Amino acid sequence: MSEELAAPLRAGVQALGLDLDDAQQQQLLDFLALLHKWNRVYNLTALREPREMLTHHLLDSLAAVRPLRCHAQPLLEQGRAPRLLDVGSGGGLPGVVFSICCPDIEVHCVDTVAKKAAFIQQAAASLRLPNLRGIHARVETLAGPYDVVSSRAFASLADFTAWSRDALAPNGVWLAMKGKLPQDEITALPADVQVFHVEPLHVPQLQAERCIVWLRPA
């Protein structure tokens, strides 16, 4: 599988302007192979075809890496190791991809389903990712503090921010990966949550609208 996926992955990485070395690209392919292998047992994704998983999951998550790195850069320049919590991570999207591409960010993936959190732990061990951890919990029970709290295909913006608020560091931000601009969800946010940026994303090899909604406590 690795060979036929390596070329479209390389092309996608290049289109996104990401500097990922060969070892990181191999880790991404190995992650995809793990996802494919364990999907039936762990029920990680509805997608069954590796080529589809590459575009809809890997490249889709990779599109958020540059925005995340830009956000983390000032923290790194202050000599701090940023901490990120990926909420409702499921099979590790985007958390495992972030952990592979940003080795200087500590990534925790939380999910209520024990076997999904176990899969993340297994991925951390077999892909040798010391900055990755799977946590079996409801996000509402986590205290953090995390500099970035991310989610993809998780919940409405109002629920995502309410449930993960206690996990956010005082100057922390939420990174919500969405499809089309979710104007209704933005309108429904409470007054104490502020959208400070909506960042359109282009996912290579995928004709679909994507964006990141960046939020912080008001």
Ligand SMILES: C[S@@+](CC[C@H](N)C(=O)[O-])C[C@H]1O[C@@H](n2cnc3c(N)ncnc32)[C@H](O)[C@@H]1O
């Ligand atoms: C639709 S899946 C999305 C998985 C992944 N983020 C993706 O993009 O493929 C949503 C995940 O959220 C998890 N989940 C639901 N409520 C949760 C909560 N309160 N705390 C943590 N995880 C939760 C579910 O178990 C499920 O794995």
